[in-house]
Amino acid sequence: MRAQAAILRDPGKPFTVEDVSLAPPGPGEALVRVAGAGMCHTDMLFRGLAELPMPMVFGHEGSGVVEEVGPGVTRVAPGDHVVMSYDSCGWCGRCLTGAAPYCDEFMARNFSGVRADGSTGATCSVGEPVAARWFGQSSFATHAVATERNLVVVDRSLPLELLGPLGCGLQTGAGSVLISLNVRPGAGIAVFGAGAVGLAAVMAAKVAGADEIVAVDLHASRRELALELGATRALDGADPDLVAAVGQVDHSFDTTGVPAVIRTAIAVLRPGGSCGLVGTGGEITLPPTALTGRTLRFIFEGDAVPQEFVPRLIRLWRQGRFPFDRLIRTYPLDAINDAERDSASGATVKPVLLPGT
Numbered sequence: 001m002r003a004q005a006a007i008l009r010d011p012g013k014p015f016t017v018e019d020v021s022l023a024p025p026g027p028g029e030a031l032v033r034v035a036g037a038g039m040c041h042t043d044m045l046f047r048g049l050a051e052l053p054m055p056m057v058f059g060h061e062g063s064g065v066v067e068e069v070g071p072g073v074t075r076v077a078p079g080d081h082v083v084m085s086y087d088s089c090g091w092c093g094r095c096l097t098g099a100a101p102y103c104d105e106f107m108a109r110n111f112s113g114v115r116a117d118g119s120t121g122a123t124c125s126v127g128e129p130v131a132a133r134w135f136g137q138s139s140f141a142t143h144a145v146a147t148e149r150n151l152v153v154v155d156r157s158l159p160l161e162l163l164g165p166l167g168c169g170l171q172t173g174a175g176s177v178l179i180s181l182n183v184r185p186g187a188g189i190a191v192f193g194a195g196a197v198g199l200a201a202v203m204a205a206k207v208a209g210a211d212e213i214v215a216v217d218l219h220a221s222r223r224e225l226a227l228e229l230g231a232t233r234a235l236d237g238a239d240p241d242l243v244a245a246v247g248q249v250d251h252s253f254d255t256t257g258v259p260a261v262i263r264t265a266i267a268v269l270r271p272g273g274s275c276g277l278v279g280t281g282g283e284i285t286l287p288p289t290a291l292t293g294r295t296l297r298f299i300f301e302g303d304a305v306p307q308e309f310v311p312r313l314i315r316l317w318r319q320g321r322f323p324f325d326r327l328i329r330t331y332p333l334d335a336i337n338d339a340e341r342d343s344a345s346g347a348t349v350k351p352v353l354l355p356g357t
């Protein structure tokens with residue numbers, strides 16, 4: 001079928017919206033008409049990596065309507081409203097024990113840009129193959145072919161075009177707090193970086209009943225937003241004595257990936273405390289004693305099983321306890337380069353592209 005997609009042909013160049021042709025969904029796959037697609041930091045981080053196949057369609061926070069299913073698909077049907085999350089194999093030890101973010105095939109299915117077997121079902125207008133399976137979806141397009149396994153069916157009364165970010169960035173921030181760090185009522189947590197992932201963590205910490213929620217960011221506007229969303233204190237990341245300003249907390253969560261910030265996130269932990277990392281920006285070096293009685297781990301997708309966690313976030317949103325829509329600004333698909341610029345500058349916390357407009 002014919003579709004339109006924002007294609008990256010050169011890592012250093014802007015996206016171009018072009019006509020593409022998509023093969024019908026194969027076994028275990030579904031064709032989704034994309035209603036909205038969030039732009040996640042990972043899209044921008046990977047656009048410059050030489051090992052990725054080009055041309056390529058990014059986008060991994062898509063939501064939309066199932067139009068067609070391939071052979072053997074039983075869990076979703078045409079007409080279903082779905083959120084597209086990360087992909088996993090379903091059969092490895094990690095998948096079978098509920099730890100799908102650490103699936104044996106996670107990298108091949110999410111970061112390669114193509115199917116796990118290396119194939120792609122998309123071609124551009126001159127017949128050249130286009131990598132179109134980024135995170136099992138490549139949703140910066142009017143249509144995406146996903147897998148049955150990375151789809152989460154949602155209620156048709158919801159604002160479908162806004163839900164895509166629940167499948168990655170928001171799930172990562174909220175899952176890290178509610179599942180990975182298992183923040184308990186009365187606990188204290190410091191969140192470093194108040195972008196979409198960090199603000200999701202702030203909202204989740206409030207849901208968890210944390211007494212103290214310290215948000216740290218360089219942008220005053222984001223500190224302000226963090227306070228509105230549940231932070232009890234918001235600190236400027238440029239403070240030369242940030243460790244003292246934060247004080248001692250039970251948990252910390254770094255979304256920046258900046259080594260100096262990660263060292264601060266570890267230094268503010270009480271013995272027995274735990275620190276979660278989701279950003280990568282360089283190597284960290286620490287004396288082993290910096291981890292005395294403390295736990296440090298890198299987290300994928302908030303340790304969440306999307307079919308369970310996305311509906312939970314939607315329930316919390318309906319109750320007014322996870323107002324993620326406040327982070328979103330929408331753009332038409334052909335304004336994708338404006339969305340990327342606004343995300344990089346901090347002007348927009350979470351851009352969502354609307355391919356149907």
Ligand SMILES: [Zn+2]
Nearest residue numbers: 089092095103
């Ligand atoms: Zn697996």
Ligand SMILES: [Zn+2]
Nearest residue numbers: 040042168169
């Ligand atoms: Zn993401």
